[in-house]
Amino acid sequence: MSLVLHIWRQSDSTAQGRFERHTIDEFTPDMSFLEMLDVLNEGLISAGKEPVAFDYDCREGICGACSLVIDGIPHGPQNATTTCQLYMREFSDGDEIWVEPWRVGAFPVVRDLVVDRSAYDRILQAGGFISARTGSAPDGNTFPVSKETADRVFTSSTCIGCGACAAACPNASASLFVAAKIAHLGLLPQGQPERNSRVHTMLAQMDTEGFGFCGNHRECEAVCPKEINIDRIARMNRDMYRSLVRR
Amino acid sequence: MNEVQLFTRERSLPAIWHYSMMRKAAMAVSGIALIVFLFGHWNGNRVLLEGEMEFNAYLEWLQAHPLLHYGIWTIVAAALVVHLVVGSTHWLHNHRARRVPYRKKKQQATTWAARTMIVSGTILLLFLVLHIAQIRGWLVFDSGGVYRNLQAGFEHWAVVAVYLLGQITLAFHLYHGAWSLFQTLGINHPRYNHWRRPIAAVIGVGIAALNIALILLNLDLVRRVTGGAM
Numbered sequence: 367m368s369l370v371l372h373i374w375r376q377s378d379s380t381a382q383g384r385f386e387r388h389t390i391d392e393f394t395p396d397m398s399f400l401e402m403l404d405v406l407n408e409g410l411i412s413a414g415k416e417p418v419a420f421d422y423d424c425r426e427g428i429c430g431a432c433s434l435v436i437d438g439i440p441h442g443p444q445n446a447t448t449t450c451q452l453y454m455r456e457f458s459d460g461d462e463i464w465v466e467p468w469r470v471g472a473f474p475v476v477r478d479l480v481v482d483r484s485a486y487d488r489i490l491q492a493g494g495f496i497s498a499r500t501g502s503a504p505d506g507n508t509f510p511v512s513k514e515t516a517d518r519v520f521t522s523s524t525c526i527g528c529g530a531c532a533a534a535c536p537n538a539s540a541s542l543f544v545a546a547k548i549a550h551l552g553l554l555p556q557g558q559p560e561r562n563s564r565v566h567t568m569l570a571q572m573d574t575e576g577f578g579f580c581g582n583h584r585e586c587e588a589v590c591p592k593e594i595n596i597d598r599i600a601r602m603n604r605d606m607y608r609s610l611v612r613r
Numbered sequence: 614m615n616e617v618q619l620f621t622r623e624r625s626l627p628a629i630w631h632y633s634m635m636r637k638a639a640m641a642v643s644g645i646a647l648i649v650f651l652f653g654h655w656n657g658n659r660v661l662l663e664g665e666m667e668f669n670a671y672l673e674w675l676q677a678h679p680l681l682h683y684g685i686w687t688i689v690a691a692a693l694v695v696h697l698v699v700g701s702t703h704w705l706h707n708h709r710a711r712r713v714p715y716r717k718k719k720q721q722a723t724t725w726a727a728r729t730m731i732v733s734g735t736i737l738l739l740f741l742v743l744h745i746a747q748i749r750g751w752l753v754f755d756s757g758g759v760y761r762n763l764q765a766g767f768e769h770w771a772v773v774a775v776y777l778l779g780q781i782t783l784a785f786h787l788y789h790g791a792w793s794l795f796q797t798l799g800i801n802h803p804r805y806n807h808w809r810r811p812i813a814a815v816i817g818v819g820i821a822a823l824n825i826a827l828i829l830l831n832l833d834l835v836r837r838v839t840g841g842a843m
């Protein structure tokens with residue numbers, strides 16, 4: 367099996383980037399996309415060249431560190447899958463693949479395929495938390511939370527903050543990320559005291575970071591590795607209207 | 614400034630305008646106002662088919678009800694201004710928010726209508742300018758009043774083509790706009806969500822089809838084909 371890769375290379379955030387062409391054949395279909403890049407990098411290093419910089423941590427789809435727009439789709443062609451969990455068997459012999467970093471103004475490129483996603487951290491710092499002391503894990507059913515609500519909270523909390531939503535959005539908007547966090551915290555009893563201020567501070571920070579504005583294109587939910595639904599965005603908007611009339 | 618003061622300041626009217634999501638809400642509300650107006654506008658314009666006397670009587674009736682007449686115009690003009698300002702500034706901002714474009718990008722879910730809102734919006738604006746110019750008599754085909762100026766305009770195929778193009782563009786614009794406003798206004802329920810797309814399609818295609826029918830009937834094309842049955 368052999369592939370042609372066009373990989374984005376950029377030496378630092380201010381440098382002019384360009385695509386570099388590589389042909390690679392020493393990988394197996396059971397390798398993940400990142401393992402294939404590891405093989406590429408080993409080859410580059412032994413040839414005395416700079417390896418390609420890319421982000422990863424857990425490599426099991428839970429940390430949100432990996433990124434990459436693979437052939438035009440954030441996290442590649444397989445649904446509900448992070449780049450680290452994407453396997454080379456998804457590609458066929460002779461494929462030409464374009465590999466690009468997240469292209470979002472608020473996520474500047476650090477090097478090659480690595481982008482700085484601290485904009486998402488700052489949005490969380492602006493209100494994506496509960497300041498009440500909750501102590502250790504409460505006994506089951508201490509707080510009455512319905513099964514449906516618990517499920518919605520859980521599916522919202524699966525957001526790993528990878529940034530694929532903003533990367534996929536034609537407007538480079540962070541709405542799905544912010545909405546998932548707001549739903550996750552605002553649906554639980556512990557999240558109520560800050561519910562109204564949270565939506566304001568987080569939305570204000572989202573705008574401050576320079577993300578684009580939601581156009582309801584639905585690209586975000588299509589690429590989200592955790593399949594978070596855009597109904598969270600509608601819910602976030604309702605929370606915003608609610609906060610205008612309530613303290 | 615303590616938290617409560619900060620929060621109060623954030624809820625003041627000028628600050629609300631600073632939130633992109635609130636501007637989107639203004640976009641949605643103004644869009645609804647314009648959609649409602651378009652249905653009323655169609656209903657009024659049916660009088661065009663009845664002849665010059667009836668049409669002029671309709672205009673006189675409007676003039677005789679200034680509260681209704683100017684009330685509607687104020688709302689429509691305000692809605693248009695909001696729609697134009699938010700639409701264009703957001704488009705400009707979104708255009709820059711990506712900074713470096715993708716070399717290769719595959720769209721997964723968005724529609725052609727959604728991607729071309731700025732184009733359809735601009736075409737609609739140009740159409741509106743022509744339409745108002747004809748109504749106000751800045752564009753003269755026949756100087757014998759609004760009715761004659763309209764009808765004389767329709768004798769030119771180019772004018773007819775512009776009107777038809779305007780309506781088709783409107784259908785595309787509303788196909789995305791009417792769906793988008795549900796999301797923006799938070800109108801969402803798992804049980805009814807699958808109705809939002811068809812409703813948007815019916816609104817978009819509906820208004821356009823009603824107007825096109827009016828144009829064709831007015832041209833007498835349909836009546837000639839159906840032998841006067843319509």
Ligand code: FES
Nearest residue numbers: 425429430432450
């Ligand atoms: S490396 Fe952790 S999610 Fe991919």
